[in-house]
Amino acid sequence: DVIDAEGLLVLPGFIDTHVHFRDPGATHKEDFYTGTMAALAGGVTTILDMPNTQPPTDSLPHLTEKAAIAGSKAVVDYGFYLGATDTNIEEAATIAREVAAMKLYMGSSTGSLLVTEFSPIYRHFSTFPLEKPIVVHAEDEQSLKYFGALGLQDHNQARPPVSAQIALSRAIAIAEKTGRRLHVAHTTTQREMELIHEAKQKGVRVTCEVTPLHLFLNEEDQHRLGNFGKVNPPLRSKSDQAALWRYFNIVDTIGTDHAPHTREEKEQPYSKAPSGMTGVQTMLPLLLNAVSQGKVSLEAVIERCVVNPAEIFGLKTKGALQVGKDADIVLVNPEEEYVISNEQILSRCGWTPFAGTHIKGKIQRVFVRGNLAYDQGRVLVQPGSGKPVAYQG
């Protein structure tokens, strides 16, 4: 067939290396079908799913269980993270080839995965294959505990001033010592960007992610959004937000941290409301809009949302449009304008913090491995059409 793309941009499918699709265990929030439909509608043709599900993806049986679920439900291609625990050091290393990376929570977040002590962190860093990234949620557990003990959970009132620096410095130091690849999830502050910049200059094998949430929202939006804007790490000050853009040249990946929770869960009292917002469907639209505003170039976006993710996570057949790669293609009308609304959101929880945002640049069609999978609002493929990604090496 001939594809008429006159007047349209032809982009490679986006790769979101940071989603929480909640399957198994919390499918009232999201499952592999609803999550991957949201991805598809957002021009994301490959996702890597985080391990903080129930059960957590921390062993071969749990990984096998999740792979079977994804195999029957996904409509885009997918890979998995293996969750680090205090005790799964040897097992993690033996199943490393089955996953995109390890995820290690140095600070607590949704779910029960947490590794805070030096010894298990050091052993994971030195035992997990050095070429496979370990992705860290590097928020300082001590300061979180301290503020929690004071009853100051509200990030509006008590924003731990050094919440990420201690954990991040530790992670960088151990990565340097062990010579391993380290990828820092959701960096949000100027200080973190400085630490990463310095480490990169020293030759430490560290890369980093920022989220669209922290690029496009700040603490003023948190006041407007209330619990719906509660996230780990929290939305930061305008000056930290500006720092992410200032340091954009050393940002390696943009990942959404798509972390759906239902409205009912979010409408609980602040201290009880879970942290996280949706994002997989709105990343490309927000970035297209930023391109239309001259904030960033389309090339810089594709580098961080396609080229670098494929390279860092060793996704063999994914990446820029070229021979040898899958024909994952997104057609965009760069002139079409619309307003984001909750009704458009295909995630099961049905809301986005970006409702009301005016966007220039609309996703028209999405192809996954050459198949037309999404056409102007309609998902054309069946659950199970998504395939597991293949890894380099």
Ligand code: NCD
């Ligand atoms: C994430 C979740 O809900 O799974 N929440 C969040 O606020 N980002 C977990 C995480 O990425 O820390």
Ligand code: ZN
């Ligand atoms: Zn996290």
Ligand code: ZN
């Ligand atoms: Zn996350």
